[in-house]
Amino acid sequence: MSVLVYTESEKGSLKKIAFEVASYGKAVADQLGTTLTAIAINADDTSELGNYGVDKVLKVTQSDLETFNAKAYAAAIQQATEKEGTKVVVLSSSVNSKYLAPLLAINLNAGYASNVLEAPSSTSPFVVKRTAFTNKAYEMFQINTEVKLLGVSKNTFGLHENKADATPEDFSISLPELGVHVESVDKASNKVSIADAEIVVSAGRGLKGPENWGMVEELADVLGAATACSKPVSDLGWRPHGEHVGQTGKPVASNLYIAIGISGAIQHLAGINASKVKVVINTDPEAPFFKAADYGVVGDAFVVVPQLIEKLKAFKAQQ
Amino acid sequence: MKILVCISHVPDTTSKINFTADNTKFDTNGVQYVINPNDEFGLTRSMWFKEKQGAHVTVVNVGGPETEPTLRKALAIGADAAIRVNTPATDGFSVAKQLAKVVQDGGFDLVIAGRESIDYNGGMVPGMVAGLTNSNFVNNCISLEVDGTSATVIREIDGGKETVSTSLPLIIGGQKGIVEESDLRIPNMRGIMMARQKPLTVVDPISIEPETASVSFDKPAPKGAVKLVSPDNLDELINLLHNEAKVI
Numbered sequence: 001m002s003v004l005v006y007t008e009s010e011k012g013s014l015k016k017i018a019f020e021v022a023s024y025g026k027a028v029a030d031q032l033g034t035t036l037t038a039i040a041i042n043a044d045d046t047s048e049l050g051n052y053g054v055d056k057v058l059k060v061t062q063s064d065l066e067t068f069n070a071k072a073y074a075a076a077i078q079q080a081t082e083k084e085g086t087k088v089v090v091l092s093s094s095v096n097s098k099y100l101a102p103l104l105a106i107n108l109n110a111g112y113a114s115n116v117l118e119a120p121s122s123t124s125p126f127v128v129k130r131t132a133f134t135n136k137a138y139e140m141f142q143i144n145t146e147v148k149l150l151g152v153s154k155n156t157f158g159l160h161e162n163k164a165d166a167t168p169e170d171f172s173i174s175l176p177e178l179g180v181h182v183e184s185v186d187k188a189s190n191k192v193s194i195a196d197a198e199i200v201v202s203a204g205r206g207l208k209g210p211e212n213w214g215m216v217e218e219l220a221d222v223l224g225a226a227t228a229c230s231k232p233v234s235d236l237g238w239r240p241h242g243e244h245v246g247q248t249g250k251p252v253a254s255n256l257y258i259a260i261g262i263s264g265a266i267q268h269l270a271g272i273n274a275s276k277v278k279v280v281i282n283t284d285p286e287a288p289f290f291k292a293a294d295y296g297v298v299g300d301a302f303v304v305v306p307q308l309i310e311k312l313k314a315f316k317a318q319q
Numbered sequence: 320m321k322i323l324v325c326i327s328h329v330p331d332t333t334s335k336i337n338f339t340a341d342n343t344k345f346d347t348n349g350v351q352y353v354i355n356p357n358d359e360f361g362l363t364r365s366m367w368f369k370e371k372q373g374a375h376v377t378v379v380n381v382g383g384p385e386t387e388p389t390l391r392k393a394l395a396i397g398a399d400a401a402i403r404v405n406t407p408a409t410d411g412f413s414v415a416k417q418l419a420k421v422v423q424d425g426g427f428d429l430v431i432a433g434r435e436s437i438d439y440n441g442g443m444v445p446g447m448v449a450g451l452t453n454s455n456f457v458n459n460c461i462s463l464e465v466d467g468t469s470a471t472v473i474r475e476i477d478g479g480k481e482t483v484s485t486s487l488p489l490i491i492g493g494q495k496g497i498v499e500e501s502d503l504r505i506p507n508m509r510g511i512m513m514a515r516q517k518p519l520t521v522v523d524p525i526s527i528e529p530e531t532a533s534v535s536f537d538k539p540a541p542k543g544a545v546k547l548v549s550p551d552n553l554d555e556l557i558n559l560l561h562n563e564a565k566v567i
Contacts, residue, residue: 064559068476070446095477099458099492102446111412111530114442127534132439136336139439140534151442152428179455180485185476193478199566223567235500241461242475247332247437248356248495256464267489273539277564279556280545292547299550311553313407315561 002035002055003028004086006077008094009043015196017092019052022153023160025090027119032088035166036218039075039080039171041065050166052159055090058083059172065173067182068096074103075171079106081147082300083171093253094195101151110141114151134247134270153274154195154253190304197226199256200275202245204230206261206282206301210238215305216260222312228252230262259302264289281305320374320465320487323425324362325418325432326393326443327355327408328386332437338536345438345536354389357433361493363502364463365431372465374429375399379421381414383407388521394514395506401517406524411439414529415447420525422452427488428468434459434492442492457483461496461554484493 005019005025012153022038028035035055042065045207046057058080065072077110079102081089090109091097092117105112115131125142128150130141192202201220206214220227229242234244245252247267255275257275262268269292272278280293281304290296297304330336330350337346356364368374378393379402380386390401402425404417422430435442439456449456455470461480462473468487475496491497506514549558560567 070458082328095459095475098442099446099474102411102443103450103456105412105443106447106450109530112441112443113531115440132536133330134437134440136538137338138537138539142532142534143530144528144532174493180457180483183471183482183484185479185481187476187479191478195477197344213407231500241496242480244495248529256560256564267512270332275562278559280409290547292542293545295556296547296555297550297553298547304550304553307550308553308556313559314493315567 001087002037002084003032003088003090004077004081004099005054006042006086006093007038007046007134008041008048008097009040012042012044014040014048015047017094017154019153020154020157020158020180021090021092022049022052022054022120022152024157026160026162027051028088028090030275031120031123037080037084037086039077046168047166050164051161053162053164054166055164056170057166059168060171060173063171064175067185069178069180069182069280070096070100071178071180074100074107075176077104079173080171088148088150091149091178093151093154104174108147108149109145110147110149111145112149112151113141113143116150116152117156121155126222127288131274136270136274147227155255155276156253156274170298186294186317192224192226194226194228194243194250194252197254199225199258200222200228200245200252200254201225201258201260202230202262203233203260204262205232212240212302213239215309219258219305219309222309222316230268259289259293260305262289263287264292266306320368320372321425321427322365322368322374322376323422323427323430324358324365324376324378324393324398325430326358326362326378326380326389327383327433327436328352328380328389329355329436329438332356336422341539342535343533352389354393355433355436357435357437357494359503360495360497361431361433362393362396362398363498363504365487366494366504367498368465369397377402377427379404379418381406381408381417390393390437390519391514392506394519395510396504396518397510399517403519403521404524405521410529410531411441411443412447412530415444415451416442416527417524418448419451421522422448429465429487430454430490431493432491434494445490445492452488452490454488454490455485456490456492457485458492459493460493463497497560519522
């Protein structure tokens, strides 16, 4: 009966979203008066899950699950769900979790809600609040199936500490025929990804050309941030597509989003407004971004950003 | 190769989002509809397969008659035929079930859909179609090559990309990158004229018990005014981010 959360890891370490998903799962388990089980795949140390309310951890350690495969991972979570007799399964909103979720939903005959913001407003009927229309609206969404599958939005429910045992239990998975095989992975290991970043520094056409991105990268370095860009910048080929954030690009849900020389088109704002705090730096005080931002600097990025870098370096040195 | 491109009929990206009927229905008043951008990238890629590899391209939508102009636009861009499953698109699971039936009846080898629609953002239809038809599935596709029955796909992952090999029948969740923005095609007059002659078949839906339902909608509260900091006083910005917002 227990609630099941899939706690993601990378290179053996649990990701921060694993603890957020566990925190969410604990809230649902409390509402339903049941316990919380996590499934972790090739994670070395899972004891920290005990700080976020996880009673039991099904630990899967298999070399054939070393690289992510949506069908294989969906099968793993399905087998854990069946073992536990789970009625509510909770995933994150990572690219991988969103990839496997619909496959899992079909396997479990489960209704699936993605982009969930809050603990269920009611468990009978089962209703959750999710975002829709690319963050321009909220939807109250009812799931009628016996098993429910939820994908929790990043950085919204937050981390909530609850002491529990996180008792590890070895669990092995029988794999289906996969059909999709990873040939190669191209991932910059020294850079923070937009998905994992607490801070994102983003720039737009106001920077006039790709040769001016040095200061954006330096600002990101000082803050330990990921770099991103607006749609026109990626369409012009100034920056790689993987940096494009907005409605048709990547969503951003960071703690801090700094927009430099981005006017704030409605499609851009939709993609980034799940970020908690937004700062805009723009020469044009009429730029729509100022209506969406928490803090703003009306000024020339070529003057403001280098000064901000120096001041932040001094600030960081004092910390 | 028989390709099916799934087309979602969605409000234009600049639309103001409002609700009616006590916040239970999307307000279509004054809203312009377009091909879902994530689907349009896939449709454009399918044109390449048509021109270079002789593929036959069918577009499909689950929806009422009001979605036909969107299907005609896809025909004007170059698709060969269109199918409309005549039922409102109420929820992702039901749409996936209707599409799975079309895929099976039509014997399609390759199905290209967008990773998500920009209206409900469910992000579930392509994966569910794959699950229901027992096909291979790659999401967040930013490059797609097909050679015979083998396919090489690049998918975007957090912080990078991954190349996978797979085979047909294959379902793709596409996004920008599968073609570039500059590759998108605007229908020309000839395309629009030809689209009128192309078959648009209306098929009856199958009966489905929906798994989920929209109860109501709500809009985010209006944001408070921005706090402006002088460019000559950036220490104040750092102070606000550190002490007030607590994000650095």
